[in-house]
Amino acid sequence: MRFTSLLAIYFLFWFLSLFVVLPFGVRTSDEMGKDRVPGQADSAPHEFRPWRIILRTSVVAAILFGLFYANYVNGWITVRSFDAIFSPPAEFAE
Template identity: 60%
Template sequence: MRWQSALAIYILFWVFSVFFVLPFGVRTAREAGKELVPGQAESAPAEFDFWRMARRTTIVATIAFAIFILNYIYGWVTTDMLDWVN
């Protein structure tokens, strides 16, 4: 696999991991003990720390990508194994 392909696949893993990591550790304003701003939804997060989310996302994406690369190298799961029709 060329390094450009591996980089593109890692970026895809990172973007997909954002959606997995985003809901964890989020506290609403009520849970954080802060007052709601007029017009703010009650379910809106009290504060958002981009760098904490980015670190968590990078960890999850790196682990998933490592499993993907190891599967690519050693062939644990192949497309023939996933063909349930034939």
């Protein structure tokens, strides 16, 4: 597989991981016991830390990508693995 394909797949895993990681560790102003800024939504985080989110997302994406690449190299799960699930019944097969 080419490097550009690997990079594109990593970024797909990265953005998927971003939406998984984003809600973890968020504390609202009410949970922190602090006053809210006027106009602030009730669910808004008290302190937004983008670098922490980027780091967590990168770690999760690297783990998922590593599993994907190991499967690609070793062929643990292939399209043929799903033949029993998605193949038509014998009476409809040609």
